[in-house]
Amino acid sequence: MSSAPVTILRAFLDVQKSRPRPQRRIRGKHSARIRLFTLETGSCEGCAMEMMALKGSAFPLEGSGFQFVHHPEDADWLLVTGSVTRSSASALAAAWDAMPAGRSLIAVGDCAYNGGRWGANYATLGGIHALSRVYKTIPGCPPSPSAILQALGDLVEESSTGSHASSASRRRRQ
Numbered sequence: 001m002s003s004a005p006v007t008i009l010r011a012f013l014d015v016q017k018s019r020p021r022p023q024r025r026i027r028g029k030h031s032a033r034i035r036l037f038t039l040e041t042g043s044c045e046g047c048a049m050e051m052m053a054l055k056g057s058a059f060p061l062e063g064s065g066f067q068f069v070h071h072p073e074d075a076d077w078l079l080v081t082g083s084v085t086r087s088s089a090s091a092l093a094a095a096w097d098a099m100p101a102g103r104s105l106i107a108v109g110d111c112a113y114n115g116g117r118w119g120a121n122y123a124t125l126g127g128i129h130a131l132s133r134v135y136k137t138i139p140g141c142p143p144s145p146s147a148i149l150q151a152l153g154d155l156v157e158e159s160s161t162g163s164h165a166s167s168a169s170r171r172r173r174q
């Protein structure tokens, strides 16, 4: 019998598979910003700290077409840091469920992608790679704020050129 967190994330996986494709957004002078919600799901919090740094004035986040929001209901993209502990699984599912259609899931850091150095064990589920279709992965332990910003910009470019599906497939095969 599956544990409650695993059951929740299996449902999460099912939703991911059937979700609509993200709406294409092209950044430009008059285009809307892409709204980001971050969720730390259990780790050393190194990636979460880099995300906090990215929110600081040293990085041109808003000028690059992004905006952090405080509630998943207002977000376009969900940025996950951490290896997804069993106790955080329900928070992850709740955040995802609260987001409007067109949402996307992005693993920030190695732990969020595949569990990183923690892997899967009695306390963690091993990242979201094995649990759901990851739209985008930003590798690193941790990725720097500038690397995260660059990767987010690349994701927009991929979306605008329609190359997102092929690159996501490539990542899934790795």
Ligand code: SF4
Pocket: 043, 044, 045, 046, 047, 048, 081, 082, 109, 110, 111, 112, 116, 117, 140, 141, 142, 143
């Ligand atoms: S990827 Fe590295 S820095 Fe990020 S949460 Fe995991 S161990 Fe910490």
